[in-house]
Amino acid sequence: MGSFWRRTTYALIGVGLAGCSGLTQIQDTMTKFDQGAHSASTAEMSFLRAVQTADCDNQFYVNSLNWARGAADNFDISGACKPIVLTGEQLELRQHLMDAITLYADKMEALATDDKNKTLDDNSQKLASNLNALAKAGKLSSSAMPVATAVETAIIGISNMVIDQVRFTDIKKAASQTGPDLQTVVEELKSENTLFAQSILSKVGDIEVNLRSAVAATHEQRGEMSFFDAVEARRIMQTANPFSSNTTAESNTAAESKGTAESSGASESKGAPQTENSANSKVASHSKRSHSRSKADAQKEAEAKKEADAKKDADAKTATAKAKAAKPATDPQNVALQLNATLDAVVRANNAIATTGTGGIIAAVNDLIARAQAAQTIQTALNKK
Amino acid sequence: MANEAQKQTLLNAVSLIRSAEQLLLQASRASSDPATLTKISIEYNQLDSFLSQIIHAQAIADDASFTAAVGALKQQATVLETEEADIKKIVTDVGTAAQIVGYLAQAATFIATL
Numbered sequence: 001m002g003s004f005w006r007r008t009t010y011a012l013i014g015v016g017l018a019g020c021s022g023l024t025q026i027q028d029t030m031t032k033f034d035q036g037a038h039s040a041s042t043a044e045m046s047f048l049r050a051v052q053t054a055d056c057d058n059q060f061y062v063n064s065l066n067w068a069r070g071a072a073d074n075f076d077i078s079g080a081c082k083p084i085v086l087t088g089e090q091l092e093l094r095q096h097l098m099d100a101i102t103l104y105a106d107k108m109e110a111l112a113t114d115d116k117n118k119t120l121d122d123n124s125q126k127l128a129s130n131l132n133a134l135a136k137a138g139k140l141s142s143s144a145m146p147v148a149t150a151v152e153t154a155i156i157g158i159s160n161m162v163i164d165q166v167r168f169t170d171i172k173k174a175a176s177q178t179g180p181d182l183q184t185v186v187e188e189l190k191s192e193n194t195l196f197a198q199s200i201l202s203k204v205g206d207i208e209v210n211l212r213s214a215v216a217a218t219h220e221q222r223g224e225m226s227f228f229d230a231v232e233a234r235r236i237m238q239t240a241n242p243f244s245s246n247t248t249a250e251s252n253t254a255a256e257s258k259g260t261a262e263s264s265g266a267s268e269s270k271g272a273p274q275t276e277n278s279a280n281s282k283v284a285s286h287s288k289r290s291h292s293r294s295k296a297d298a299q300k301e302a303e304a305k306k307e308a309d310a311k312k313d314a315d316a317k318t319a320t321a322k323a324k325a326a327k328p329a330t331d332p333q334n335v336a337l338q339l340n341a342t343l344d345a346v347v348r349a350n351n352a353i354a355t356t357g358t359g360g361i362i363a364a365v366n367d368l369i370a371r372a373q374a375a376q377t378i379q380t381a382l383n384k385k
Numbered sequence: 386m387a388n389e390a391q392k393q394t395l396l397n398a399v400s401l402i403r404s405a406e407q408l409l410l411q412a413s414r415a416s417s418d419p420a421t422l423t424k425i426s427i428e429y430n431q432l433d434s435f436l437s438q439i440i441h442a443q444a445i446a447d448d449a450s451f452t453a454a455v456g457a458l459k460q461q462a463t464v465l466e467t468e469e470a471d472i473k474k475i476v477t478d479v480g481t482a483a484q485i486v487g488y489l490a491q492a493a494t495f496i497a498t499l
Binding site (some may be wrong): 055058070192199203205210216219263 | 386392396402406409413414419422429430443
């Protein structure tokens, strides 16, 4: 074989191999995207159920104390509760929102595979169809708790994408077209997480002041026996906060007043780790030395720089997320911030899929995975209660 | 549903009420007097109840329901002003009492602008 053909053959083999490994890399990345979305969903729903639990616990203790004081006619130990802060209907709506996000991620993973049939499994297809039908009929929630039109439209958009077998075949196009709907759903979820955290803290504090009042009221009568009342009150406090291990409301208060601003996250990072793929930075520096650049070269340089910046930003965020994930999630406010950050990471990863190259996508999905790990820590802490 | 300005107003009110609650909690921890603790718990209960109503209102998507909820909140806000006088009697530390009263007054002002 002549040297020209030999070089050409080797080049073609190289491109082929690079192409194969690139496809596998994307498939692996989309699997991680799907895993991250599911972790976010599980943690979010656990958090919302914890909001209801805190509400119900508070109602029980306050009602019981009112009865003990003669301010209520009766007391209830059945465990039955009608949550006020987050009703059953509102919880169900949020389940629909998270289902939309996870179904979308499932579909994106399917689109990235080599399979000719990109259909999801029967259960997922059914869930997506039901969601689509509910949203179109305006029945995502009851008339007593209607959904904002924009959210309903977003759910229809996402579930249409999941069900569709023809229009959406390319992950970049799918991510680009569905991105705004995903953003709408995520913003709806985020806006309430911080408020719900405040609600949990308020109710935990309410339980404490009521317990203190009850213990003090019987102290004169019970004398030294009120030691056991104090011990029991402390035991109740340890279970009152669904996120606590041995923390007290005071440490929660301190954490709340200190604040855990998400915007400070970037400043906590010690700098982005060195990237393995330095091809983009090499392209950027080479282009700078050239004096006569074509328009195509300039565009290429801009795209490469954009991808490198996106990767650097995502790597910095990942480092921060990993640092935060190492801390146990005991403060509701911190939990809410972490959940919101995970939801944001889902949107960022989707935007990366729509607009950047493989390097940018991998970085954004790695950031999502790191934040999802923090969300898993929350899930684990809540499951222990 | 609440527009962005109204959402921010509600968020501000929540933040102020939480600040008042935290000071009440501290006052509770600083006392073992039964009468004082009972009064503090009653005040705290009312603030928590109001907080729950605000959070619930913030999540309402329907305009008519939101308007009704805001009306109820405004009525409750006048009760907040009544509590200010009670708090001055319950919380012995003058500085702390003044802070709590300040937070509640600001929260009531925010609610009134809805």
